Amino acid sequence: METITNSLQRIIPRxxxxxxxxxxxxxxxxxxxxxxxxxxxxxxxxxxxxxQTKLCKDIREAIEKSGLANGDTISFHHxxxxxxxVVNLVMNEIAAMGFKDLILAPSALFPVHQPLxxxxxxxxxxxIEGSMNGPIGKFVSLGGMLPxxxxxxxxxxxxxxxxxxxxxxxxxxxxxxxxDDYGNAYGSLGKSACGPLAYSHIDSIYADQVVVITDNxxxxxxxxxxxxxxxxxxxxxxxQIGDADKIVSGxxxxxxxxxxxxIAKYAVEIIEKSGLxxxxxxxxxxxxxxxxxxxxxxxxxxxxxxxTASFITGGITKYAVDLLHQGLVGSLFDVQVFDTASIQSxxxxxxxxxxxxxxxxxxxxxxxxxxxxxxxxxxATEVDIDFNVNVxxxxxxxxxxxxxxxxxxxxxxxxxxILIPSYRKRIPVIRDSVTTVTAPGETIDAxxxxxGISFNPSTEMGRILNENLxxxxxxxxxxxxxxxxxxxxxxxxxxPQLSDEIIALIEYRDGTIIDAVRKVIP
Amino acid sequence: xxxxxxxxxxxxxxxxxxxxxxxxxxEVEPSESLIININSSVKTLYRxxxxxxxxxxxxxxQIQAVKITINDDGALDFTIKARLTxxxxxxxxxSVQQNDFSHPPLDSISKNLVDLKSRLRRTRLYxxxxxxxxxxxxxxxxxxxxxxxxxxxxxPHEKLPARYLISxxxxxxxxxxxxxxxxxxxLNGEGIQDLRVVMKLKNFDTVLLPKCECREDxxxxxxxISYFExxxxxxxxxxxxxxxxxxxxxxxxAPQIASASKRNVALTFGAEDFTADMGISRxxxxxxxxxxxxxxxxAAKSNGLQALDTVYSDISNPQGLEQDTITSKSLGFDxxxxxxxxQIDIVHRVYQPSPSExxxxxxxxxxxxxxRAQGNGVASLGRKMIDAPVEARALKILKLARKLNLI
Numbered sequence: 001m002e003t004i005t006n007s008l009q010r011i012i013p014r015x016x017x018x019x020x021x022x023x024x025x026x027x028x029x030x031x032x033x034x035x036x037x038x039x040x041x042x043x044x045x046x047x048x049x050x051x052q053t054k055l056c057k058d059i060r061e062a063i064e065k066s067g068l069a070n071g072d073t074i075s076f077h078h079x080x081x082x083x084x085x086v087v088n089l090v091m092n093e094i095a096a097m098g099f100k101d102l103i104l105a106p107s108a109l110f111p112v113h114q115p116l117x118x119x120x121x122x123x124x125x126x127x128i129e130g131s132m133n134g135p136i137g138k139f140v141s142l143g144g145m146l147p148x149x150x151x152x153x154x155x156x157x158x159x160x161x162x163x164x165x166x167x168x169x170x171x172x173x174x175x176x177x178x179x180d181d182y183g184n185a186y187g188s189l190g191k192s193a194c195g196p197l198a199y200s201h202i203d204s205i206y207a208d209q210v211v212v213i214t215d216n217x218x219x220x221x222x223x224x225x226x227x228x229x230x231x232x233x234x235x236x237x238x239x240q241i242g243d244a245d246k247i248v249s250g251x252x253x254x255x256x257x258x259x260x261x262x263i264a265k266y267a268v269e270i271i272e273k274s275g276l277x278x279x280x281x282x283x284x285x286x287x288x289x290x291x292x293x294x295x296x297x298x299x300x301x302x303x304x305x306x307x308t309a310s311f312i313t314g315g316i317t318k319y320a321v322d323l324l325h326q327g328l329v330g331s332l333f334d335v336q337v338f339d340t341a342s343i344q345s346x347x348x349x350x351x352x353x354x355x356x357x358x359x360x361x362x363x364x365x366x367x368x369x370x371x372x373x374x375x376x377x378x379x380a381t382e383v384d385i386d387f388n389v390n391v392x393x394x395x396x397x398x399x400x401x402x403x404x405x406x407x408x409x410x411x412x413x414x415x416x417x418i419l420i421p422s423y424r425k426r427i428p429v430i431r432d433s434v435t436t437v438t439a440p441g442e443t444i445d446a447x448x449x450x451x452g453i454s455f456n457p458s459t460e461m462g463r464i465l466n467e468n469l470x471x472x473x474x475x476x477x478x479x480x481x482x483x484x485x486x487x488x489x490x491x492x493x494x495x496p497q498l499s500d501e502i503i504a505l506i507e508y509r510d511g512t513i514i515d516a517v518r519k520v521i522p
Numbered sequence: 523x524x525x526x527x528x529x530x531x532x533x534x535x536x537x538x539x540x541x542x543x544x545x546x547x548x549e550v551e552p553s554e555s556l557i558i559n560i561n562s563s564v565k566t567l568y569r570x571x572x573x574x575x576x577x578x579x580x581x582x583x584q585i586q587a588v589k590i591t592i593n594d595d596g597a598l599d600f601t602i603k604a605r606l607t608x609x610x611x612x613x614x615x616x617s618v619q620q621n622d623f624s625h626p627p628l629d630s631i632s633k634n635l636v637d638l639k640s641r642l643r644r645t646r647l648y649x650x651x652x653x654x655x656x657x658x659x660x661x662x663x664x665x666x667x668x669x670x671x672x673x674x675x676x677x678p679h680e681k682l683p684a685r686y687l688i689s690x691x692x693x694x695x696x697x698x699x700x701x702x703x704x705x706x707x708x709l710n711g712e713g714i715q716d717l718r719v720v721m722k723l724k725n726f727d728t729v730l731l732p733k734c735e736c737r738e739d740x741x742x743x744x745x746x747i748s749y750f751e752x753x754x755x756x757x758x759x760x761x762x763x764x765x766x767x768x769x770x771x772x773x774x775x776a777p778q779i780a781s782a783s784k785r786n787v788a789l790t791f792g793a794e795d796f797t798a799d800m801g802i803s804r805x806x807x808x809x810x811x812x813x814x815x816x817x818x819x820x821a822a823k824s825n826g827l828q829a830l831d832t833v834y835s836d837i838s839n840p841q842g843l844e845q846d847t848i849t850s851k852s853l854g855f856d857x858x859x860x861x862x863x864x865q866i867d868i869v870h871r872v873y874q875p876s877p878s879e880x881x882x883x884x885x886x887x888x889x890x891x892x893x894r895a896q897g898n899g900v901a902s903l904g905r906k907m908i909d910a911p912v913e914a915r916a917l918k919i920l921k922l923a924r925k926l927n928l929i
Contacts, residue, residue: 425596493567
């Protein structure tokens with residue numbers, strides 16, 4: 001395979017899957033230009049003439065009517081998370097109908113989708129573009145998808161790829177907790193309610209064919225709705241689109257781990273002293289243990305100082321909803337929700353707004369939400385002394401996680417903080433060089449661990465924080481010092497055995513390739 | 523070493539035999555040659571490291587032929603070392619030594635013990651002695667002291683591995699300004715073995731002695747500690763002692779306990795055992811404990827010792843902890859035991875001198891200095907006369923404020 005080196009000195013292939021790749025050249029270089037892709041003009045089906053209905057009797061009929069062909073690209077959203085039944089139902093039907101060589105372009109996959117491995121082995125699916133984690137990631141790490149090379153994208157990067165025409169979707173299947181027979185679809189009502197349908201909004205606009213699959217068919221018109229009937233070709237009503245208990249949790253709970261709580265406290269203290277904590281500021285929340293704790297502590301600090309935030313972007317949980325209800329934040333931008341309280345709020349609170357992903361994070365839009373956001377709290381599997389962040393692979397080389405909105409948020413916000421325990425199962429998170437670069441160091445301002453805090457000397461915010469906090473009680477140190485400190489506890493790990501063979505690509509939000517993932521030798 | 527006499531398996535594991543998080547199981551078996559098997563959730567990155575560590579420990583003990591099977595879930599080196607050492611000692615069998623403890627108790631105290639007397643002890647975090655996962659980061663949460671517990675939180679069959687784990691943890695963890703305490707078992711039980719192992723590495727400050735009931739208990743402890751200090755060449759370093767009073771008899775004898783040894787730096791109260799001994803249950807307000815607490819406070823303060831309160835065991839009730847600590851402080855206690863890191867900040871906040879307290883204390887000291895400069899023995903502030911107790915209280919507040927970087 002012919003390779004080239006990108007600006008982070010990562011070796012990537014010159015081409016993959018029959019396309020010439022663009023090497024990463026810096027976080028803010030590939031600005032766009034040219035024309036967007038465009039969906040086909042629908043062939044009009046006026047009811048007055050054809051009497052045709054969009055409602056299909058089952059999934060098979062919808063697949064037939066969509067005109068799916070071998071080699072096509074199909075998409076799904078992941079709002080139903082590990083409770084999703086739709087991906088497996090549709091893919092099994094597609095396999096039963098004898099289709100081959102499909103490209104799957106989900107916004108994310110979960111452990112519940114492990115049966116897809118069998119379909120990859122059978123040749124029904126030839127490639128995944130989007131996100132991979134858990135069992136499928138492990139399968140891919142061992143070379144299971146070769147000779148095709150899957151491409152991982154962030155949420156914003158996926159929206160960009162669709163709009164720019166890098167990812168053309170033939171048929172989008174959209175699981176909808178509520179829909180009418182004309183295709184108006186809504187996420188916050190119904191027995192399988194999941195909140196927004198934000199990830200699939202872009203699919204509904206750009207895919208050639210759009211199939212809505214619901215288990216709560218309501219009388220026309222379904223109002224309010226997230227996906228309008230004008231985007232939808234076919235509708236299927238089935239018994240169950242998912243397992244409600246696994247779609248959202250009844251309550252989201254904050255971590256009880258004292259180590260994680262300590263990291264959250266450090267993060268809030270940094271925010272307090274960063275100069276960003278002022279009326280009208282904004283931040284990102286999530287459902288991760290540390291992030292939830294930060295939301296809670298930050299809310300308490302805001303209440304104490306009588307400071308109101310203008311908006312929260314998320315990853316919405318009850319903790320963010322509470323801040324809205326207490327008047328401590330003006331509005332919630334909601335890309336996904338994690339608990340029932342948040343779904344209810346999304347349905348009822350006017351200031352809680354379902355946010356299409358392209359609005360949220362698309363770099364090739366005319367300005368996206370993350371660019372207006374002050375603070376983002378992010379995770380990592382590894383970081384390195386250049387502040388590059390890995391969220392995809394573990395230190396042993398296995399590709400086990402998708403990107404989510406990580407690198408979009410890191411690039412957009414004024415202060416991006418990586419909040420992580422300094423080691424997991426004795427494996428240190430700070431390395432000389434990360435196994436895989438997901439987010440480039442130039443977009444990361446701070447690394448916060450229980451053992452110490454490092455600010456990036458090459459970002460403006462990193463330098464400001466260093467100046468403001470070097471004499472505080474916080475354990476601020478250089479990243480090399482922090483690395484040494486952690487290694488004194490964990491010992492230095494030996495290098496894992498990785499082959500040169502490339503099994504996946506990490507695409508940056510601008511469509512360039514930031515890194516390639518190597519095959520693991522087990 | 524002698525010949526191996528028994529097959530041994532050590533370390534915390536689940537019912538299915540899987541090691542607990544950050545822990546490992548070690549199996550030692552007789553063998554004609556050296557066999558080391560390592561199964562680990564981090565083996566891709568740490569197999570060689572672990573193998574090297576095991577070989578080093580074996581050669582330290584001059585063991586050439588043995589079969590070692592390790593099942594690890596990301597344990598740090600100190601845990602691996604502790605588990606292996608404990609397993610080797612058990613496998614080889616060690617005869618319990620009989621010692622003559624007719625060593626005199628401490629008669630003059632060294633500088634390190636003087637320093638220990640005035641340590642800040644607002645919070646002492648209890649750590650179960652056989653759980654490496656809970657120990658690893660405990661020093662990061664800012665309690666004034668850490669208690670590595672060998673008594674109630676360790677089941678009888680885990681006492682031996684726990685001793686080695688605590689020794690290695692104290693040796694390994696970069697604990698800086700916190701007082702390192704070990705709560706041993708009563709000396710009529712496992713306590714002597716506890717001291718024999720944990721005192722060897724000379725890396726802690728204070729012995730917490732449970733179920734103290736009379737003067738002789740303390741004298742006995744003092745002698746045994748003195749014996750091991752000499753045996754292990756402690757030199758000028760002297761261990762402090764904190765008697766734990768948790769029975770009706772102990773409460774009645776608190777004055778004798780407090781004055782029994784120069785090693786004593788504080789008396790502490792244990793409410794759980796005390797209420798059990800009294801045959802009563804603990805109420806939210808703790809009215810049933812008032813008599814015992816008063817006795818311990820008087821005994822401690824009249825002997826120049828700190829008085830430390832019992833733990834607040836409901837970790838889900840921060841408001842209750844705060845209220846209880848406010849009361850505890852107002853009675854005269856200098857701190858309390860805690861069982862979860864989330865309790866630390868709450869207790870420290872209660873013990874923190876308020877800005878108005880600090881300001882008043884500064885005024886008191888200024889007024890006195892001024893008066894003394896003018897040759898007056900007494901001073902007044904506003905319409906209040908400043909006498910010796912007022913001055914003492916002000917100095918105490920300022921000392922604490924300085925220690926906490928508030929001034």
